[in-house]
Amino acid sequence: MVGDAISHSVLPGIVIAYLFSSQFDSIFIMIGAGIFGVFTTVIIDFFHKKLKLQEDASIGITFTWLFAVGVILIALFTGSATDLDQECVLFGELGTSFLDKIIIGGRLYGTRSMLMILPVFLVIVLFVFSGFKGLQLLAFHEEYALSKGINTRIWQLGFMSLVSITTVMSFESVGAILVVGLLVLPPATAYLLVGKLTKMLWFSCVIATFDCLLGYLFSIYFDVSVSSMIIVFAGIIFVLVFLGLKAQKKWKNNFSEQSVFE
């Protein structure tokens, strides 16, 4: 699972960028993480295709190693006085992100994390809308795209860069581990419901929003970590959809059997 790998292996990129810029919310962090995200996919691809290693083995080697390097870099160079610690990177904290308000000239423009993720959101929406055909072709049939002379490597790099940037942007809010849940669970739920990629994209957006709302409300009620509650609900909804579809199928079968006999 490449998204999982990226979410962990961007850590050394973040640490190195932090060491150079001494700021936690700078553009350098994003660039550093972006580079490492792409670097990860290149290495995985190299192990898998050139060294003929299994894909899961290539992924396992790459991201655990890079993540371990990142953890050691934090321990060695950043010391204890910084706000960059492993807890924060792994789990994030959505509950306090609203405290960081951006106020210019007495007017509230939003929270910092919101304003930071907004440009990324716009870039992704633009890329998915305009490059939908390329992404679809790459995902479904890379060999066929190659036979048409399409440079799948560039598409792959573009896509993976966006995955890494998204992952990095979510570090502050949901953290490196839970972001994978948000990357996978809503689309997986949508996949159960519809059999067409365009529809699946819309459905997963709606489902993700729903997951977040439910998770947030319940986390306030129980006073627990917001991001964990969101993922818990995303999982519950996935299972409910799965069971619902199964029940529906069974009911349909029973119904058609009856109509045959009557």
Place this chain on the structure above:
Amino acid sequence: MKPKHSIEVHNLSVAYNRIPVLWDIDFELPQGQIIGIVGPNGSGKSTLLKAIMGLIPLSSGFAKIYDKELNNVRDKIAYVPQRESVDWNFPATVEDVVRMGRYKKGKLFSRLSGIDKQLADEAIEKVRLTPYKDRQISQLSGGQQQRVFLARALAQGADLYIMDEPFVGVDVATEKTILDLLITMKNEGKTVVIVHHDLQTVSDSFDYIVLLNTRLIAHGPTREVLTEENLQATYGGQLNLLVKMQHLIKNTDFPIREKGFEDK
């Protein structure tokens, strides 16, 4: 000037991990015919197609299409890979996949035109899948999936069609649909190159045959190429037993008896 050959392969060798899969292949294929590339399993047939399509690195030699480099004529070629090369659980409908045939290099950021969509619809109709147009591809039979691939190639509107084992695991209806289509395509002046592993079936439909077993055994019009000697060289041990039996039955009186019995 119209080029003489559809595909020209010269001195082509391909190796995986230093083991040669194709060795010094050299041939020219005619135009406007149905051409079969035939050989046993593991004889390098699919590799040959991939080499021609520029999908794998060559150890030596080159392949030219319509006397030109591959990159200059990609628009004129439609490649139909083996059915197993994709995950059929992918969230796409028949229509989605066939429309991919209209995707072009350098035009991936612009929308499909009405003509593109119409050509895709026509291709779906040609393979008789119009009733299944909005169905998800995982809910199709093997033969229907093969026809989806064929429709995608047809939607490209190419001159040369390169197909990898289109007859594997398909039902009789699909086999007939594909064969009928091939003949229609031939009558329209298209060239079709098909990789096929089994000589027993559909080989009468080929006008021209390339026999392959790592090396090139023979190539030419079907009637000239399908000799016992050539088949022997292509299929080797697999064919040996049958041929020997035939000889035995011919040379000795039936029923065959062991020598010891004749003395008694």
